[in-house]
Amino acid sequence: xxxxxxxxxxxxxxxxxxxxxxxxxxxFHDIAPQAPVHVLIIPQRHIMDAYHLEKGDAALLxxxxxxANKLAAELGIAEKGFRIVTNIGEDGGQSVPHLHLHLxxxxxxxxPPG
Ligand code: AMP
Numbered sequence: 001x002x003x004x005x006x007x008x009x010x011x012x013x014x015x016x017x018x019x020x021x022x023x024x025x026x027x028f029h030d031i032a033p034q035a036p037v038h039v040l041i042i043p044q045r046h047i048m049d050a051y052h053l054e055k056g057d058a059a060l061l062x063x064x065x066x067x068a069n070k071l072a073a074e075l076g077i078a079e080k081g082f083r084i085v086t087n088i089g090e091d092g093g094q095s096v097p098h099l100h101l102h103l104x105x106x107x108x109x110x111x112p113p114g
């Protein structure tokens with residue numbers, strides 16, 4: 001989608017520190033990490049947010065979690081635990097309107113979030 005930051009990252013038009021890529025998803029390190037491990041997992045195809053997922057996206061959604069779990073293991077945070085978050089819309093704290101999972105770990109995360 002034109003003018004979408006994460007579509008531009010997926011297309012390689014804006015550089016990112018890639019953690020994983022295949023034809024369905026891309027994972028890259030967050031530019032402003034909120035934890036020692038902070039990776040974003042996005043679909044290569046533009047989907048605005050989790051509210052706009054459709055039944056046909058079931059396999060994609062599973063794959064996004066599959067990649068997040070694989071990276072959690074690879075980046076050494078699986079044993080102690082980690083968090084997967086997706087923000088939706090203004091009140092949800094979403095700043096980039098392209099579906100993404102935040103994979104956060106490497107420190108004790110607090111709850112509830114602010
Ligand atoms: P959200 O606020 O949930 O939409 O998350 C968007 C995330 O994208 C934030 O954590 C930002 O730090 C991150 N971000 C914004 N621009 C970039 C970029 N160019 N490369 C990597 N991460 C980015």
